[in-house]
Amino acid sequence: MPVVLETIDLEKNFDGTLATNHVSLAIEQGARCALIGPNGAGKTTLINLLTGVLQPTSGRILLDGRDITALRPHERVRLGLVRTFQINQLFAELTPVETIGLAVSERSGAGGDWWRLVGRKPSIVDEMAEILDRFHLTDVMHERTATLPYGKQRLLEIALAIACRPRVLLLDEPAAGVPEAERHDLLRIIAELPQDVTVLLIEHDMDIVFSFAKRISVLVNGALLAEGTPEEMSRDPRVRAAYLGEDADA
Amino acid sequence: MLTILFDGIAYGMLLFVLASGLALTLGLMNFVNLAHGAFAMAGGYVTVILVNRSGFGFFTALPIAFLASALLGSLFERTLYARVYGKSHLEQVLFTIGLVFMAVAAVDYFLGSQQQFAQLPEFLQGQFDLFGVGIGRYRLLIIVLCGVLTVALQLLLSYTRFGSRLRAAVDDQRVARGLGINVNAIFAVTFAFGSGLAGLGGALGAEILGLDPTFPLKFMIYFLIVVTVGGTTTITGPFLAALLLGIGDVAGKYYVPKFGAFVIYTIMIVVLIWRPQGLFARAAAR
Amino acid sequence: MTHPLSRDIAQHLAARARWHPLEVAFWLAALGSLFLLPNQHLILTEIAILALFALSLDLILGYAGIISLGHAAFFGFGAYAAGLFAKHDLIAEPALAMLAAGALATGLGFATSFLVLRGSDLTRLMVTLGVALVLREAANKLDWLTGGADGLQGVVMAPLLGRFDFDIAGHVAYAYSLTVLAALFLLARRIVASPFGLSLRSIKDNPLRASAIGIPVNRRLIAVYTVAAGYAGIAGALLTQTTQFASLSVFDFERSADVLLVLIIGGVGYLYGGLIGAVLFKLGQDWLAHVTPQYWHFWIGLFLVVFVLVGRDRLTQWQSAARAFLLRAVRLQALRVRGEAGRS
Numbered sequence: 076m077p078v079v080l081e082t083i084d085l086e087k088n089f090d091g092t093l094a095t096n097h098v099s100l101a102i103e104q105g106a107r108c109a110l111i112g113p114n115g116a117g118k119t120t121l122i123n124l125l126t127g128v129l130q131p132t133s134g135r136i137l138l139d140g141r142d143i144t145a146l147r148p149h150e151r152v153r154l155g156l157v158r159t160f161q162i163n164q165l166f167a168e169l170t171p172v173e174t175i176g177l178a179v180s181e182r183s184g185a186g187g188d189w190w191r192l193v194g195r196k197p198s199i200v201d202e203m204a205e206i207l208d209r210f211h212l213t214d215v216m217h218e219r220t221a222t223l224p225y226g227k228q229r230l231l232e233i234a235l236a237i238a239c240r241p242r243v244l245l246l247d248e249p250a251a252g253v254p255e256a257e258r259h260d261l262l263r264i265i266a267e268l269p270q271d272v273t274v275l276l277i278e279h280d281m282d283i284v285f286s287f288a289k290r291i292s293v294l295v296n297g298a299l300l301a302e303g304t305p306e307e308m309s310r311d312p313r314v315r316a317a318y319l320g321e322d323a324d325a
Numbered sequence: 326m327l328t329i330l331f332d333g334i335a336y337g338m339l340l341f342v343l344a345s346g347l348a349l350t351l352g353l354m355n356f357v358n359l360a361h362g363a364f365a366m367a368g369g370y371v372t373v374i375l376v377n378r379s380g381f382g383f384f385t386a387l388p389i390a391f392l393a394s395a396l397l398g399s400l401f402e403r404t405l406y407a408r409v410y411g412k413s414h415l416e417q418v419l420f421t422i423g424l425v426f427m428a429v430a431a432v433d434y435f436l437g438s439q440q441q442f443a444q445l446p447e448f449l450q451g452q453f454d455l456f457g458v459g460i461g462r463y464r465l466l467i468i469v470l471c472g473v474l475t476v477a478l479q480l481l482l483s484y485t486r487f488g489s490r491l492r493a494a495v496d497d498q499r500v501a502r503g504l505g506i507n508v509n510a511i512f513a514v515t516f517a518f519g520s521g522l523a524g525l526g527g528a529l530g531a532e533i534l535g536l537d538p539t540f541p542l543k544f545m546i547y548f549l550i551v552v553t554v555g556g557t558t559t560i561t562g563p564f565l566a567a568l569l570l571g572i573g574d575v576a577g578k579y580y581v582p583k584f585g586a587f588v589i590y591t592i593m594i595v596v597l598i599w600r601p602q603g604l605f606a607r608a609a610a611r
Numbered sequence: 612m613t614h615p616l617s618r619d620i621a622q623h624l625a626a627r628a629r630w631h632p633l634e635v636a637f638w639l640a641a642l643g644s645l646f647l648l649p650n651q652h653l654i655l656t657e658i659a660i661l662a663l664f665a666l667s668l669d670l671i672l673g674y675a676g677i678i679s680l681g682h683a684a685f686f687g688f689g690a691y692a693a694g695l696f697a698k699h700d701l702i703a704e705p706a707l708a709m710l711a712a713g714a715l716a717t718g719l720g721f722a723t724s725f726l727v728l729r730g731s732d733l734t735r736l737m738v739t740l741g742v743a744l745v746l747r748e749a750a751n752k753l754d755w756l757t758g759g760a761d762g763l764q765g766v767v768m769a770p771l772l773g774r775f776d777f778d779i780a781g782h783v784a785y786a787y788s789l790t791v792l793a794a795l796f797l798l799a800r801r802i803v804a805s806p807f808g809l810s811l812r813s814i815k816d817n818p819l820r821a822s823a824i825g826i827p828v829n830r831r832l833i834a835v836y837t838v839a840a841g842y843a844g845i846a847g848a849l850l851t852q853t854t855q856f857a858s859l860s861v862f863d864f865e866r867s868a869d870v871l872l873v874l875i876i877g878g879v880g881y882l883y884g885g886l887i888g889a890v891l892f893k894l895g896q897d898w899l900a901h902v903t904p905q906y907w908h909f910w911i912g913l914f915l916v917v918f919v920l921v922g923r924d925r926l927t928q929w930q931s932a933a934r935a936f937l938l939r940a941v942r943l944q945a946l947r948v949r950g951e952a953g954r955s
Contacts, residue, residue, distance in 0.1 A: 194624025423915025
């Protein structure tokens with residue numbers, strides 16, 4: 076399978092702190108990868124670099140072989156690189172319908188339309204309905220996001236990313252804080268993502284990592300410590316040393 | 326030309342003393358106090374009343390102006406400002422604009438709208454010649470006094486316990502609180518002190534800047550320029566910004582009178598586009 | 612529409628854009644004032660112009676979250692442009708001149724929009740304030756063009772559309788201003804209910820997430836800022852045309868602060884706030900002018916202070932309560948009318 080997302084010697088220096096230390100990753104199309112590491116290893120920083128929220132001090136990022144290092148975040152989304160946030164980043168005052176509708180509109184190119192009224196394009200509405208249904212949000216879809224229970228908000232967070240029809244999906248601790256009941260639902264939805272979507276998962280929960288990922292990358296102190304299959308990583312002495320005593324919920 | 330430089334420096338240092346309080350409160354509480362000029366105005370009017378109508382000496386009136394403005398600041402801070410800290414920037418802006426409007430109208434009502442002048446003592450009037458450069462006596466006094474104040478301020482911040490607590494709170498309020506530093510008390514003291522400085526600046530500046538009820542509105546933009554161009558993380562930042570502004574304004578009005586005022590506004594806009602965090606601020610992440 | 616829920620969603624979204632009975636009542640009242648209150652046309656014209664100005668501010672503050680302390684820059688630019696068009700016979704017909712002045716203000720808005728993209732709220736306040744001050748200073752210094760501190764004299768308006776002379780009682784002026792306000796309001800209403808408008812609301816709510824779902828945040832902000840500047844410029848042009856005079860006060864900080872206050876009184880973010888606020892503001896100003904003509908801004912200041920202390924939430928509560936009360940009153944009235952019609 077061709078490499079769809081690649082970083083070349085990526086480095087991020089915050090006034091002396093090396094948050095990302097010469098990271099070179101290569102992710103194949105359709106892969107199911109996980110990025111793990113102790114707290115403070117720089118996982119979210121890496122996601123921020125990949126999505127353009129932060130600019131690297133040096134190094135390059137390639138999407139489908141194309142250098143996207145200089146591209147703004149929204150431009151990367153247009154190319155299919157989408158992420159979710161560890162702490163929900165939603166639109167508190169908008170309803171799920173409006174939120175999903177926004178993503179679908181933007182993706183289909185109608186986002187800048189200032190004359191047509193929202194909800195008049197059947198194809199967009201159909202797609203919205205399908206996504207809201209798939210993510211079990213139909214019972215709350217007309218309520219303000221701020222009033223939704225946390226589990227529903229988390230589902231919306233993921234649904235929003237899916238609505239952008241990502242080619243590469245970066246999930247930052249998707250199950251964080253989700254109550255046990257909804258967790259199962261969420262994980263099933265992630266497992267059922269189409270095969271042509273490449274998924275990189277950041278997670279602390281090893282059960283999720285082992286059941287989902289075919290390939291694991293271990294990040295420690297901003298640098299890639301090891302990469303390989305889940306079995307290889309669980310046997311790797313360096314990985315065990317990095318984690319022993321540091322992973323509280325394994 | 327050197328006279329212009331001299332005048333510009335005097336003007337700049339005066340602006341610094343006036344704006345330093347604003348820099349401190351903005352840096353400390355992220356609070357936009359557009360009414361800062363009102364405290365300066367208070368100091369100015371107190372001095373004028375004391376000197377012109379009550380026969381106080383000029384130098385006696387200055388510390389009284391400082392105290393009066395500090396007390397006024399403290400009063401307003403405890404009763405009104407404290408209720409607005411957690412609110413959005415828009416609300417803080419509206420609130421302080423409201424205070425300015427009220428102050429301007431109140432002063433106009435009670436003291437009239439004409440420009441006021443303080444009676445300067447004899448030895449401060451006029452100029453003398455130094456190596457062919459005309460040195461205004463009053464401006465020399467301003468430079469000396471403001472210079473002393475600036476140094477004192479810097480020493481206070483760097484070498485006293487209060488100063489280090491203040492700097493810690495500016496740097497990271499949450500952590501400072503976590504360390505047990507009483508940030509609210511620091512802010513109350515800083516606000517009062519900053520208002521006092523503003524009042525002193527207003528007292529000194531009445532002669533040079535012109536004192537009338539619209540003072541807070543006229544000079545609001547100047548204070549804001551000093552603070553945004555200079556940044557709020559250091560003392561030297563606003564100091565240099567104030568000097569730049571003072572010299573730029575005086576020189577601009579002299580050499581290109583048609584465009585005099587444009588010079589500073591354009592400098593401000595250019596600087597803010599180029600470096601939104603200020604020209605001299607440390608590139609610290611907030 | 613293939614999905615079973617699509618119809619429900621589409622209907623829900625359509626319902627939000629539908630005209631609310633209170634809206635219809637509002638515009639009927641406005642139209643009524645044109646025919647039923649001929650003696651009030653002068654102040655009504657002022658209200659309409661202020662409403663348009665506040666509407667333009669609502670577009671950037673209520674829908675995009677940009678706090679501006681210098682919105683008068685565009686108002687004043689349009690005002691002087693319209694005045695100069697008339698004075699030097701460049702564009703004699705008022706409506707055309709108004710559109711041209713609006714276009715110029717739009718250009719200015721576009722040129723300065725880049726300034727409000729970067730930096731924090733404070734930076735934006737400063738920059739917008741600075742731009743307004745620069746323009747005021749320019750108008751002051753270029754006195755050969757603008758009349759300087761004396762204002763632009765000798766503005767004589769040609770008949771509107773070639774037929775309607777501006778009369779002393781302000782009838783033509785009010786019809787003109789009200790029409791322009793209504794037309795621009797309809798356009799704004801359309802924009803706000805569009806995908807573009809929705810993206811603005813998302814940018815105001817969470818700009819980080821907005822860009823993370825592919826919304827070109829800066830481009831949208833520039834667009835709305837530009838449009839808002841155009842609206843403000845047209846409001847300024849209307850002022851000059853209906854008063855046949857333009858002075859430096861169109862650029863004053865007080866004017867920017869006042870329009871902010873108007874919008875706050877009426878409520879931000881639902882388009883009618885500027886209109887309602889303008890009515891309340893002008894009526895309040897008129898009443899206070901009899902009591903204390905000189906210290907009008909003291910009361911504005913007091914209102915602002917009290918308003919912030921009391922809290923916007925409480926004000927929004929009162930506004931919702933007032934709206935609900937009015938709605939009930941309108942419904943009761945409609946029911947009564949229907950009942951009587953049924954009986955007869």
